[in-house]
Amino acid sequence: MGKVISFFLILITTAFGGDYPEHVSKTLKKIEKDIYGVFGVYEQVSYKNRGFISNAYFVITDEGVVVIDALSTYKLGKELVETIKKVSSKPIKFAVITHYHTDHFYGVGAFKEVGAVAIAHEWADEYVSKESSWNFYEARKKILKDHMDGTKMESTHITIDSGLKINLGKETIVVRQFCKGHTAGDIMVWIPEKKVLFGGDIVFDGRLPFLGSGFSKSWLKCLDKILELKPKYLLPGHGKPMLTEKRILDRVRWTRKYISDLRNTIRKMIEEGRDLDYIRDNINTALIEIDPMYAQVPVFFDVNPVNAYYVYFEIENELIEEGQ
Numbered sequence: 001m002g003k004v005i006s007f008f009l010i011l012i013t014t015a016f017g018g019d020y021p022e023h024v025s026k027t028l029k030k031i032e033k034d035i036y037g038v039f040g041v042y043e044q045v046s047y048k049n050r051g052f053i054s055n056a057y058f059v060i061t062d063e064g065v066v067v068i069d070a071l072s073t074y075k076l077g078k079e080l081v082e083t084i085k086k087v088s089s090k091p092i093k094f095a096v097i098t099h100y101h102t103d104h105f106y107g108v109g110a111f112k113e114v115g116a117v118a119i120a121h122e123w124a125d126e127y128v129s130k131e132s133s134w135n136f137y138e139a140r141k142k143i144l145k146d147h148m149d150g151t152k153m154e155s156t157h158i159t160i161d162s163g164l165k166i167n168l169g170k171e172t173i174v175v176r177q178f179c180k181g182h183t184a185g186d187i188m189v190w191i192p193e194k195k196v197l198f199g200g201d202i203v204f205d206g207r208l209p210f211l212g213s214g215f216s217k218s219w220l221k222c223l224d225k226i227l228e229l230k231p232k233y234l235l236p237g238h239g240k241p242m243l244t245e246k247r248i249l250d251r252v253r254w255t256r257k258y259i260s261d262l263r264n265t266i267r268k269m270i271e272e273g274r275d276l277d278y279i280r281d282n283i284n285t286a287l288i289e290i291d292p293m294y295a296q297v298p299v300f301f302d303v304n305p306v307n308a309y310y311v312y313f314e315i316e317n318e319l320i321e322e323g324q
Protein backbone atom coordinates (compact mmCIF):
# COMPACT_ATOMS: atom_id res chain seq x y z
CA MET A 1 0.00 0.00 0.00
CA GLY A 2 2.93 2.33 0.75
CA LYS A 3 3.87 2.19 -2.89
CA VAL A 4 0.35 3.07 -3.93
CA ILE A 5 0.32 6.11 -1.68
CA SER A 6 3.65 7.34 -2.90
CA PHE A 7 2.29 7.18 -6.41
CA PHE A 8 -0.60 9.37 -5.41
CA LEU A 9 1.84 11.80 -3.87
CA ILE A 10 4.04 12.14 -6.90
CA LEU A 11 1.02 13.10 -8.94
CA ILE A 12 2.25 16.23 -10.59
CA THR A 13 1.77 19.84 -9.78
CA THR A 14 1.55 21.01 -13.35
CA ALA A 15 -0.37 24.24 -13.52
CA PHE A 16 -3.07 24.70 -16.11
CA GLY A 17 -4.86 27.85 -15.20
CA GLY A 18 -3.11 29.51 -12.28
CA ASP A 19 -5.82 32.06 -11.56
CA TYR A 20 -6.72 31.77 -7.91
CA PRO A 21 -10.18 33.02 -6.88
CA GLU A 22 -10.17 34.37 -3.32
CA HIS A 23 -13.70 33.06 -2.77
CA VAL A 24 -15.59 30.18 -4.36
CA SER A 25 -18.40 32.60 -5.33
CA LYS A 26 -16.04 34.32 -7.82
CA THR A 27 -16.37 31.30 -10.07
CA LEU A 28 -20.15 30.96 -9.88
CA LYS A 29 -21.80 30.22 -13.21
CA LYS A 30 -25.43 29.72 -14.03
CA ILE A 31 -25.78 26.61 -16.21
CA GLU A 32 -29.50 27.07 -16.74
CA LYS A 33 -32.51 28.14 -14.67
CA ASP A 34 -32.01 26.89 -11.10
CA ILE A 35 -28.77 25.02 -11.86
CA TYR A 36 -25.43 26.57 -10.91
CA GLY A 37 -21.80 25.51 -10.70
CA VAL A 38 -18.56 26.67 -9.08
CA PHE A 39 -15.32 25.76 -10.77
CA GLY A 40 -11.93 25.02 -9.25
CA VAL A 41 -8.66 25.45 -11.12
CA TYR A 42 -7.31 22.69 -13.35
CA GLU A 43 -4.44 21.68 -11.08
CA GLN A 44 -3.35 19.35 -8.35
CA VAL A 45 -3.85 20.54 -4.77
CA SER A 46 -1.39 23.19 -3.58
CA TYR A 47 -1.26 25.76 -0.80
CA LYS A 48 -1.66 28.50 -3.41
CA ASN A 49 -4.91 27.13 -4.85
CA ARG A 50 -6.28 26.31 -1.33
CA GLY A 51 -7.37 22.95 -2.67
CA PHE A 52 -9.98 24.55 -4.90
CA ILE A 53 -9.34 22.21 -7.80
CA SER A 54 -12.73 20.59 -8.26
CA ASN A 55 -16.22 21.66 -9.25
CA ALA A 56 -19.45 21.58 -7.29
CA TYR A 57 -23.00 22.25 -8.41
CA PHE A 58 -26.35 23.08 -6.88
CA VAL A 59 -29.93 22.72 -7.97
CA ILE A 60 -32.61 25.02 -6.56
CA THR A 61 -36.12 23.62 -6.16
CA ASP A 62 -39.27 25.13 -4.63
CA GLU A 63 -38.59 23.31 -1.40
CA GLY A 64 -34.86 23.54 -1.05
CA VAL A 65 -31.43 23.18 -2.58
CA VAL A 66 -29.55 20.01 -3.56
CA VAL A 67 -25.78 20.29 -3.72
CA ILE A 68 -23.59 17.99 -5.77
CA ASP A 69 -20.10 17.61 -4.24
CA ALA A 70 -18.65 19.44 -1.29
CA LEU A 71 -15.19 20.63 -2.50
CA SER A 72 -11.79 19.95 -0.90
CA THR A 73 -11.95 21.50 2.56
CA TYR A 74 -14.40 22.61 5.21
CA LYS A 75 -13.54 26.26 4.42
CA LEU A 76 -14.29 25.84 0.72
CA GLY A 77 -17.51 24.02 1.61
CA LYS A 78 -18.48 26.97 3.78
CA GLU A 79 -17.75 29.36 0.91
CA LEU A 80 -20.02 27.28 -1.25
CA VAL A 81 -22.76 27.51 1.39
CA GLU A 82 -22.29 31.33 1.35
CA THR A 83 -22.41 31.31 -2.43
CA ILE A 84 -25.67 29.37 -2.45
CA LYS A 85 -27.18 31.79 0.07
CA LYS A 86 -26.43 34.69 -2.28
CA VAL A 87 -28.53 33.02 -4.98
CA SER A 88 -31.34 31.41 -3.00
CA SER A 89 -32.98 31.79 0.39
CA LYS A 90 -34.16 28.16 0.28
CA PRO A 91 -32.61 25.75 2.79
CA ILE A 92 -29.87 23.38 1.66
CA LYS A 93 -31.59 20.01 2.00
CA PHE A 94 -29.16 17.52 0.51
CA ALA A 95 -25.45 17.29 -0.27
CA VAL A 96 -24.68 14.41 -2.64
CA ILE A 97 -21.05 13.32 -2.91
CA THR A 98 -20.25 11.80 -6.31
CA HIS A 99 -17.32 9.83 -4.90
CA TYR A 100 -15.06 9.64 -1.92
CA HIS A 101 -12.00 11.41 -3.21
CA THR A 102 -10.72 14.18 -0.99
CA ASP A 103 -11.45 17.03 -3.39
CA HIS A 104 -15.12 16.07 -3.54
CA PHE A 105 -16.00 15.24 0.08
CA TYR A 106 -13.64 16.96 2.55
CA GLY A 107 -16.01 19.96 2.63
CA VAL A 108 -19.07 17.89 3.60
CA GLY A 109 -19.03 19.12 7.23
CA ALA A 110 -20.04 22.62 6.07
CA PHE A 111 -23.28 21.21 4.61
CA LYS A 112 -24.05 18.95 7.55
CA GLU A 113 -23.76 21.90 9.89
CA VAL A 114 -26.46 23.86 8.01
CA GLY A 115 -28.81 20.88 8.27
CA ALA A 116 -28.29 19.22 4.88
CA VAL A 117 -28.57 15.45 4.66
CA ALA A 118 -25.32 14.17 3.17
CA ILE A 119 -25.48 11.22 0.77
CA ALA A 120 -22.75 9.06 -0.75
CA HIS A 121 -22.18 5.53 -1.95
CA GLU A 122 -21.61 3.02 0.85
CA TRP A 123 -17.97 2.76 -0.21
CA ALA A 124 -17.60 6.09 1.69
CA ASP A 125 -17.75 4.17 4.99
CA GLU A 126 -15.04 1.81 3.83
CA TYR A 127 -12.92 4.72 2.61
CA VAL A 128 -12.93 6.59 5.92
CA SER A 129 -12.08 3.41 7.84
CA LYS A 130 -8.92 2.73 5.80
CA GLU A 131 -5.52 3.59 7.23
CA SER A 132 -4.33 4.78 3.83
CA SER A 133 -7.13 7.38 3.77
CA TRP A 134 -5.96 8.77 7.09
CA ASN A 135 -2.37 8.88 5.81
CA PHE A 136 -3.66 10.83 2.87
CA TYR A 137 -5.55 13.18 5.18
CA GLU A 138 -2.33 13.88 7.12
CA ALA A 139 -0.45 14.46 3.86
CA ARG A 140 -3.14 16.87 2.73
CA LYS A 141 -2.81 18.82 6.00
CA LYS A 142 0.91 19.20 5.32
CA ILE A 143 0.20 20.78 1.94
CA LEU A 144 -2.81 22.92 2.78
CA LYS A 145 -1.91 23.82 6.41
CA ASP A 146 -4.41 26.43 7.75
CA HIS A 147 -6.66 25.98 4.70
CA MET A 148 -7.53 22.58 6.22
CA ASP A 149 -8.79 24.10 9.50
CA GLY A 150 -12.13 22.58 10.43
CA THR A 151 -11.84 19.81 7.82
CA LYS A 152 -12.78 16.42 9.19
CA MET A 153 -12.66 13.13 7.40
CA GLU A 154 -16.14 11.82 7.83
CA SER A 155 -18.75 9.76 6.10
CA THR A 156 -22.24 10.93 5.20
CA HIS A 157 -25.66 10.54 6.89
CA ILE A 158 -26.94 8.16 4.25
CA THR A 159 -24.95 5.73 2.14
CA ILE A 160 -26.54 3.96 -0.79
CA ASP A 161 -25.63 0.75 -2.56
CA SER A 162 -27.28 1.29 -5.92
CA GLY A 163 -29.49 4.36 -5.91
CA LEU A 164 -32.24 6.58 -4.61
CA LYS A 165 -34.57 9.29 -5.85
CA ILE A 166 -34.89 12.69 -4.26
CA ASN A 167 -38.29 14.25 -4.83
CA LEU A 168 -38.06 17.86 -3.82
CA GLY A 169 -40.53 20.51 -4.93
CA LYS A 170 -41.36 19.71 -8.53
CA GLU A 171 -37.97 18.17 -9.14
CA THR A 172 -37.02 14.51 -9.28
CA ILE A 173 -33.32 13.94 -8.84
CA VAL A 174 -31.90 10.47 -9.40
CA VAL A 175 -28.80 9.54 -7.38
CA ARG A 176 -27.38 6.34 -8.77
CA GLN A 177 -24.35 4.12 -9.08
CA PHE A 178 -24.48 3.24 -12.74
CA CYS A 179 -21.15 1.41 -12.70
CA LYS A 180 -17.79 1.14 -10.98
CA GLY A 181 -15.35 3.38 -12.76
CA HIS A 182 -13.16 6.03 -11.19
CA THR A 183 -13.66 4.51 -7.71
CA ALA A 184 -15.60 1.59 -6.23
CA GLY A 185 -18.26 4.07 -5.14
CA ASP A 186 -19.01 6.44 -8.01
CA ILE A 187 -22.45 7.86 -8.18
CA MET A 188 -23.89 10.11 -10.83
CA VAL A 189 -26.76 12.51 -10.35
CA TRP A 190 -29.35 12.69 -13.07
CA ILE A 191 -32.26 15.06 -13.54
CA PRO A 192 -34.43 13.25 -16.11
CA GLU A 193 -36.81 16.17 -16.72
CA LYS A 194 -33.98 18.51 -17.60
CA LYS A 195 -31.64 15.87 -19.03
CA VAL A 196 -28.79 17.18 -16.93
CA LEU A 197 -26.14 14.72 -15.71
CA PHE A 198 -23.64 15.41 -12.93
CA GLY A 199 -20.97 12.92 -13.88
CA GLY A 200 -18.32 13.15 -11.13
CA ASP A 201 -14.90 12.20 -12.49
CA ILE A 202 -16.00 9.80 -15.24
CA VAL A 203 -15.60 12.17 -18.22
CA PHE A 204 -13.60 15.38 -18.47
CA ASP A 205 -13.23 17.96 -21.15
CA GLY A 206 -9.52 18.27 -21.95
CA ARG A 207 -8.03 16.32 -19.09
CA LEU A 208 -6.91 12.74 -18.69
CA PRO A 209 -9.13 10.54 -16.51
CA PHE A 210 -7.44 9.18 -13.38
CA LEU A 211 -7.58 5.38 -13.33
CA GLY A 212 -6.02 4.92 -9.90
CA SER A 213 -8.79 2.80 -8.43
CA GLY A 214 -8.48 0.00 -10.95
CA PHE A 215 -11.87 -0.31 -12.61
CA SER A 216 -10.93 0.56 -16.16
CA LYS A 217 -12.94 -2.31 -17.60
CA SER A 218 -16.26 -1.37 -16.02
CA TRP A 219 -15.47 2.33 -16.58
CA LEU A 220 -16.28 1.61 -20.20
CA LYS A 221 -19.79 0.65 -19.03
CA CYS A 222 -20.17 4.04 -17.33
CA LEU A 223 -19.47 5.63 -20.68
CA ASP A 224 -22.11 3.48 -22.39
CA LYS A 225 -24.58 4.49 -19.70
CA ILE A 226 -23.91 8.16 -20.35
CA LEU A 227 -24.53 7.68 -24.06
CA GLU A 228 -27.74 5.83 -23.25
CA LEU A 229 -29.04 8.65 -21.07
CA LYS A 230 -28.32 11.19 -23.83
CA PRO A 231 -27.79 14.13 -21.49
CA LYS A 232 -28.22 17.67 -22.73
CA TYR A 233 -25.57 18.85 -20.27
CA LEU A 234 -22.78 16.85 -18.70
CA LEU A 235 -21.36 18.57 -15.65
CA PRO A 236 -18.01 17.08 -14.58
CA GLY A 237 -16.13 17.05 -11.29
CA HIS A 238 -13.23 18.97 -12.85
CA GLY A 239 -12.83 21.36 -15.74
CA LYS A 240 -15.31 22.75 -18.18
CA PRO A 241 -18.95 21.72 -18.31
CA MET A 242 -19.99 20.00 -21.54
CA LEU A 243 -23.00 21.88 -22.79
CA THR A 244 -23.83 20.42 -26.19
CA GLU A 245 -24.69 16.88 -27.22
CA LYS A 246 -21.89 16.98 -29.75
CA ARG A 247 -19.30 17.91 -27.14
CA ILE A 248 -20.56 15.22 -24.76
CA LEU A 249 -20.42 12.58 -27.47
CA ASP A 250 -16.97 13.70 -28.50
CA ARG A 251 -15.58 13.60 -24.94
CA VAL A 252 -17.23 10.28 -24.04
CA ARG A 253 -15.81 8.70 -27.19
CA TRP A 254 -12.39 10.19 -26.51
CA THR A 255 -12.40 8.84 -22.94
CA ARG A 256 -13.40 5.42 -24.24
CA LYS A 257 -10.60 5.50 -26.80
CA TYR A 258 -7.98 6.49 -24.23
CA ILE A 259 -8.99 3.80 -21.75
CA SER A 260 -9.17 1.16 -24.51
CA ASP A 261 -5.81 2.19 -26.01
CA LEU A 262 -4.19 2.07 -22.57
CA ARG A 263 -5.73 -1.30 -21.69
CA ASN A 264 -4.90 -2.91 -25.03
CA THR A 265 -1.33 -1.62 -25.02
CA ILE A 266 -0.64 -2.84 -21.49
CA ARG A 267 -2.19 -6.19 -22.23
CA LYS A 268 0.00 -6.58 -25.29
CA MET A 269 3.12 -5.59 -23.34
CA ILE A 270 2.33 -8.10 -20.56
CA GLU A 271 1.79 -10.82 -23.17
CA GLU A 272 5.20 -9.92 -24.62
CA GLY A 273 6.69 -10.56 -21.18
CA ARG A 274 7.33 -6.92 -20.24
CA ASP A 275 7.41 -6.05 -16.54
CA LEU A 276 5.78 -3.19 -14.68
CA ASP A 277 8.86 -0.92 -14.78
CA TYR A 278 9.23 -1.34 -18.53
CA ILE A 279 5.55 -0.64 -19.09
CA ARG A 280 5.58 2.46 -16.94
CA ASP A 281 8.70 3.81 -18.66
CA ASN A 282 7.42 3.16 -22.17
CA ILE A 283 3.68 3.69 -21.99
CA ASN A 284 3.76 7.36 -23.05
CA THR A 285 5.72 6.62 -26.22
CA ALA A 286 3.54 3.62 -27.00
CA LEU A 287 0.31 5.59 -26.77
CA ILE A 288 1.67 8.53 -28.73
CA GLU A 289 2.59 6.06 -31.47
CA ILE A 290 -1.07 5.00 -31.57
CA ASP A 291 -2.32 8.59 -31.56
CA PRO A 292 0.05 11.61 -31.56
CA MET A 293 -2.78 13.76 -30.16
CA TYR A 294 -2.21 12.24 -26.72
CA ALA A 295 0.92 14.38 -26.43
CA GLN A 296 -1.28 17.50 -26.54
CA VAL A 297 -3.45 16.51 -23.57
CA PRO A 298 -2.61 18.47 -20.40
CA VAL A 299 -0.81 16.38 -17.78
CA PHE A 300 -0.67 13.34 -20.11
CA PHE A 301 3.05 12.75 -19.54
CA ASP A 302 2.64 12.70 -15.78
CA VAL A 303 -0.70 11.00 -15.28
CA ASN A 304 -0.53 8.37 -18.03
CA PRO A 305 2.30 6.34 -16.40
CA VAL A 306 0.43 6.49 -13.07
CA ASN A 307 -2.69 5.17 -14.80
CA ALA A 308 -0.57 2.47 -16.44
CA TYR A 309 0.74 1.44 -13.02
CA TYR A 310 -2.78 0.72 -11.76
CA VAL A 311 -4.18 -0.76 -14.96
CA TYR A 312 -1.22 -3.15 -15.09
CA PHE A 313 -2.46 -4.89 -11.92
CA GLU A 314 -6.03 -4.90 -13.16
CA ILE A 315 -5.06 -6.58 -16.42
CA GLU A 316 -2.73 -9.00 -14.68
CA ASN A 317 -5.73 -10.15 -12.60
CA GLU A 318 -7.89 -10.41 -15.70
CA LEU A 319 -5.28 -12.61 -17.34
CA ILE A 320 -5.13 -14.85 -14.25
CA GLU A 321 -8.94 -15.12 -14.29
CA GLU A 322 -8.81 -16.00 -17.98
CA GLY A 323 -6.45 -18.84 -16.99
CA GLN A 324 -3.37 -17.71 -18.88
Ligand SMILES: [Zn+2]
Nearest residue numbers: 099101182201
Ligand atom coordinates in the same frame (compact mmCIF):
# COMPACT_ATOMS: atom_id res chain seq x y z
ZN1 LIG B 1 -11.91 11.77 -8.13
